[in-house]
Amino acid sequence: MLNTSLVLHANLQYAEIPSEEIPRVIKESYLPTLKGLLKIPKSKISFNFTGVTLEILEKEYPEIINLIKRGIEKGQFELLGFAYSQPILPLIQEVDINLHIEKHLGLLERLLGVKNPQGFFLPEAAWSPNLAPILKKFGFSWTMIDYDHLVLSQTMAGESVSIERKPIGFTERGMHFFTASLLKQIVSLPTLALKFRHDISNPDFEPVIIQGAGAEISAVLMKQIWTPLYFGASLAAPKALSWLLSPNRFKKRLKKMAQSEKVKGLVIPFGSDFEIIGYRGNIPASIPVEKFLDIVNWATSEKDINLTTPTIYLKKNPPKKKVYLRTGSWAPDRSLKVWDQDPDDVKLNRLCDEARSYLIRAGDSKKAQEGWHHLLLAENSDGRGWNPVPERRLFCYKHVMKAIEIGRELTKQ
Numbered sequence: 001m002l003n004t005s006l007v008l009h010a011n012l013q014y015a016e017i018p019s020e021e022i023p024r025v026i027k028e029s030y031l032p033t034l035k036g037l038l039k040i041p042k043s044k045i046s047f048n049f050t051g052v053t054l055e056i057l058e059k060e061y062p063e064i065i066n067l068i069k070r071g072i073e074k075g076q077f078e079l080l081g082f083a084y085s086q087p088i089l090p091l092i093q094e095v096d097i098n099l100h101i102e103k104h105l106g107l108l109e110r111l112l113g114v115k116n117p118q119g120f121f122l123p124e125a126a127w128s129p130n131l132a133p134i135l136k137k138f139g140f141s142w143t144m145i146d147y148d149h150l151v152l153s154q155t156m157a158g159e160s161v162s163i164e165r166k167p168i169g170f171t172e173r174g175m176h177f178f179t180a181s182l183l184k185q186i187v188s189l190p191t192l193a194l195k196f197r198h199d200i201s202n203p204d205f206e207p208v209i210i211q212g213a214g215a216e217i218s219a220v221l222m223k224q225i226w227t228p229l230y231f232g233a234s235l236a237a238p239k240a241l242s243w244l245l246s247p248n249r250f251k252k253r254l255k256k257m258a259q260s261e262k263v264k265g266l267v268i269p270f271g272s273d274f275e276i277i278g279y280r281g282n283i284p285a286s287i288p289v290e291k292f293l294d295i296v297n298w299a300t301s302e303k304d305i306n307l308t309t310p311t312i313y314l315k316k317n318p319p320k321k322k323v324y325l326r327t328g329s330w331a332p333d334r335s336l337k338v339w340d341q342d343p344d345d346v347k348l349n350r351l352c353d354e355a356r357s358y359l360i361r362a363g364d365s366k367k368a369q370e371g372w373h374h375l376l377l378a379e380n381s382d383g384r385g386w387n388p389v390p391e392r393r394l395f396c397y398k399h400v401m402k403a404i405e406i407g408r409e410l411t412k413q
Helices: 019-038 051-060 062-073 094-112 131-137 147-153 169-179 182-201 225-236 249-257 289-301 310-316 343-358 366-378 390-412
Strands: 002-012 044-047 077-079 142-146 207-211 214-224 266-275 305-307
Touching: 002 310, 019 062, 019 289, 044 051, 044 062, 044 366, 051 062, 051 094, 051 214, 062 077, 062 094, 094 131, 094 343, 094 366, 131 214, 142 147, 142 310, 182 225, 214 266, 214 310, 225 249, 225 266, 225 289, 249 266, 249 289, 249 305, 266 310, 289 305, 343 366, 343 390, 366 390
Parallel strands: 002 044, 002 266, 002 305, 044 077, 142 214
Antiparallel strands: 207 214
16 A cells, blocks of 8 residues: 655745736636545645735635635645745744744634644745744644755765765756756766666655654655656656656556555655646646646545545654754755845845844834734745745845834834
8 A cells, every 4th residue: 555645835925926927826726726626525635825825815816715615624635834924944033933833823724714733834845953842832743854855964964064965866966967067967867867766766755753952743755856856747748758757657656656565654746836736836847737636536546545644644654763854955955045145035134134133122012013924924935045036035125124114113112
């Protein structure tokens, strides 16, 4: 029996997607996918919606809210905890983290009737050891982490020491491949192909217990070689490549894994952006909705494949192995550099620190709460990392300056 889960992360403030495209995301991705899943009674899918996304849906697309509620009521959809916007939690202070989670939990309960979600979706899979006691305090029992980040955490040659480490995992090697000279690409192609074969065949999917700063929390493993790479490529590849990548070949691989005694744990073929399905995201092509739904329908009908949620799986199969997970993320180099090295990122982070210094001293008035709200919006990572459209960066600048303005005014009083 192969235990498997699908985890969809929805974010209408996507770094590369301007606001004017939101109607298309709703029409081409969210709406047909949710409607289609509701027609597959045995489907069990885990969803995470950012707090800001939930507010946009409530105001402009209430039909989506109703579809999500139907899925929850029918036992098909599991909703995960998150932060209000999409901040990089290791880069902000605990007071901010608490407010982000509290606000998101409030939206889940008010809009969807969800209380005490067990799973927490880490924004950008960004982790630091101090997060464990915070997540446990809010009642979360598990989170999802990047597999290669975990592998790197078990080595002695991380980026924080002077040893220059070799790239790990297919995704990081792939980044080096595409930025290398043509000659180096030709020379390294066979090695890259072997690495792909090795990583996609790795049977290790066992959940772990992360040892944090004063607390422990369970974690399921997401492998980027699968999501969105192999899963997305298999479903989005043109017919001309069907001999190499296709939904049928993907199904055959899962069947083979189900029959293997070596594969242990919870396989997560897709644990990434909802927008990739039907619209697009950070990959060149979108996954057709009908092919995604076909995979879900197929998985629910296969006797040796168990499509479940991480919460259900972990209750029946609590992890035993304890590990240390160093501060990092699912960025290609598994660090936080994507969100704190660009000059705009550095400036935004400093402005957020300034706003926080005022607001901490500003009391708890309604005006102070407004200032905190602006700060939480300014901490959105989609105005920083990857390659955000100018609108996203300016959104963060606008809200952090408003937070500073309110904080200064209140501290003067």
